[in-house]
Amino acid sequence: MEFAVISRDLTRVFGNFTAVDGLTMSIRTGEVCGFLGPNGAGKSTAIRMLCGILAPSSGNATILGYDLLRDSDTIKKNLGYMSQKFSLYEDLSVIENLNFYAGIYSVPRRQRSARIAEMLNLADIAERKDSVAATLSVGWKQRLALGCAVISRPSLLFLDEPTSGVSPTSRRQFFNIIQNLSNLGTTVIVTTHFMDEAERCDRIAFLSNGKLMAFDSPDNLKKDIIHGQMVELELLSPMDQLEHLKTQPFVQECSMHGSFLHILLKEPGDISALQDLTGVQPRPIKPTLEDVFVALARKEDEVI
Numbered sequence: 619m620e621f622a623v624i625s626r627d628l629t630r631v632f633g634n635f636t637a638v639d640g641l642t643m644s645i646r647t648g649e650v651c652g653f654l655g656p657n658g659a660g661k662s663t664a665i666r667m668l669c670g671i672l673a674p675s676s677g678n679a680t681i682l683g684y685d686l687l688r689d690s691d692t693i694k695k696n697l698g699y700m701s702q703k704f705s706l707y708e709d710l711s712v713i714e715n716l717n718f719y720a721g722i723y724s725v726p727r728r729q730r731s732a733r734i735a736e737m738l739n740l741a742d743i744a745e746r747k748d749s750v751a752a753t754l755s756v757g758w759k760q761r762l763a764l765g766c767a768v769i770s771r772p773s774l775l776f777l778d779e780p781t782s783g784v785s786p787t788s789r790r791q792f793f794n795i796i797q798n799l800s801n802l803g804t805t806v807i808v809t810t811h812f813m814d815e816a817e818r819c820d821r822i823a824f825l826s827n828g829k830l831m832a833f834d835s836p837d838n839l840k841k842d843i844i845h846g847q848m849v850e851l852e853l854l855s856p857m858d859q860l861e862h863l864k865t866q867p868f869v870q871e872c873s874m875h876g877s878f879l880h881i882l883l884k885e886p887g888d889i890s891a892l893q894d895l896t897g898v899q900p901r902p903i904k905p906t907l908e909d910v911f912v913a914l915a916r917k918e919d920e921v922i
């Protein structure tokens with residue numbers, strides 16, 4: 619199957635508010651697809667519809683070859699889902715949690731102990747297998763929740779901000795597991811606010827105000843969305859000059875990245891004009907995904 623998910627004009631309205639607005643996209647089997655966008659963009663709502671948890675107001679989707687509206691029970695059996703507020707049984711041990719979820723997902727009894735061992739290994743939690751979940755750190759809990767979500771070996775996995783609230787090291791470890799699953803053929807749809815995670819996705823769907831603004835690989839997004847020369851500028855008090863720089867004719871974008879300014883110039887020849895203006899030598903840089911999102915957000919402002 620070429621596409622694990624094909625969504626057509628999927629829309630969800632709450633009252634008179636449209637949370638997801640005509641989502642049309644195809645997600646390839648085995649890819650890691652990142653959903654990105656500001657708070658309230660509609661990422662969780664889109665995922666809940668694609669999982670069959672929330673009914674669309676209009677539109678439809680084909681999930682793993684099944685019709686979302688007609689075959690949602692079959693679809694649910696073949697997917698794993700970890701929500702933004704995942705739930706573990708805090709007073710059960712790691713193994714007991716896995717065993718509990720094996721029951722919920724109807725893993726055949728004969729296969730359960732082997733499958734639990736597989737998940738302990740996959741989530742790298744074997745050394746704490748008898749610990750009560752409540753005593754684990756957030757990073758360990760998230761890996762256990764992931765093990766629980768994939769204990770039935772789903773071919774499609776939805777992860778809604780699985781790594782919020784954990785250390786960068788834990789996040790990297792978690793994403794390694796996601797990529798291993800993808801390499802073994804699982805299609806993974808993951809929402810995140812972290813750019814380092816977005817960089818590791820095969821493709822990124824950028825949502826804003828319920829609309830799909832862009833959907834492509836990180837490299838293609840940078841190529842297609844950023845036209846011009848990106849430079850980095852280190853000023854003593856960058857905030858004071860931000861607005862002034864934005865009004866310059868050769869400046870397309872100007873935003874803060876840590877203590878540096880990222881400035882998108884119209885063309886490489888504008889570097890000297892920027893240097894004359896600020897008295898500081900700009901450094902040419904490759905655009906980051908964050909720059910892409912700044913540009914996309916501006917594009918949307920212009921539309922509205």
Ligand SMILES: Nc1ncnc2c1ncn2[C@@H]1O[C@H](COP(=O)(O)OP(=O)(O)OP(=O)(O)O)[C@@H](O)[C@H]1O
Pocket residue numbers: 632637655656657658659660661662663664
């Ligand atoms: N059950 C609901 N009833 C009414 N409004 C809702 C409901 N669920 C979501 N919304 C609204 O829909 C919009 C999209 O919410 P959603 O949770 O999908 O955003 P999100 O992109 O996941 O945001 P975040 O990054 O904060 O998780 C928000 O404005 C939210 O308030």
Ligand SMILES: [Mg+2]
Pocket residue numbers: 661662663702778
């Ligand atoms: Mg959300």
